[in-house]
Amino acid sequence: MFGGLTDLKNNTGMDFGERMLNSVATQSIRHLFSQSESVDVEIRCQPASKLLQGTIDGFKMEGKGLVIRRQFRADMMSFETDAVALDLGALFGGNLRLRQPTNAIARVILSEPAINEAFEAELVQKRLVGVTHPRLLELSGGEPVSFRDVSLTLLPQARVEIRAKADLPNRSNVDIALQAHLKLERRKRLTFDQPEFLSADIEADNQGLSEVVTSAFVDVLNDMVDFDRFNLDGVMLRVNRLETQGKTLVFSGYAQIDHVPRVG
Secondary structure, eight states, rough: OOOHHHHHHOTTOOOOOHHHHHHHHHHHHHHTBBBOOOEEEEOOOOOOGGGGGGGEEEEEEEEEEEEEEETTEEEEEEEEESSBBOOOHHHTOOOOOBBEEEEEEEEEEEEHHHHHHHHHSSSHHTTTTSOOOHHHHHHTTOOBEEEEEEEEEEETEHHHHHHHEEEETEEEEEEEEEEEEEETTTEEEEEEEEEEOOOOGGOGGOOOOOOOOHHHHHHHHEEEEEEEGGGOTTTTEEEEEEETTTTTOOOOOOEEOOOOOOOO
């Protein structure tokens, strides 16, 4: 069996062991996501005989149309790992098991439509409905406030424009309009920095209330986007850089991969 790992070749010259590992890795990594349009894995192992010791130089994964936790869509996600130590017994059983954690360079691309869809996800809605932020309670007489119809537009230089509606017990349909700069905090949180209230887009009679509610809404958003809440099973993501590129938001950083989901 072990001889087959290093001796058997296909027509392209790819080692049989690498082909098997590619297949097992692809199926295992697919299980990180609720849905996926495509997941491609490329193994690096030179010489191929290193696989006999359960070691490879690393692997690169690129996936498109990935759905995380059944609710959040990433247009593209890629990992490129350092050297990886594998359990050969698990590999022959059709599973990818790491003998120790490995690090990877990570890149994630989110589209503007996908970001707006995320505001309708159950996990996010729980943090937008029945909000008891102290500044809002002062306006609402102590009653919870809800936000809806959130719409985010990506702008150049990592800026965004956000529109929404707020419903207070004594006043509904309060307009929210702002621009802000996206900022990383401790490589694990996304905050909306230097918010600017867009008063010109609000009727003069409503500007006072809208400005206060908009400011409080920014506080709510800043408590919401913690990347740890969106980590994949066995994968911890840390972001070093973010940028807007047209209608996409691009995160670059690293991932610590502790384990890969078992198949079957």
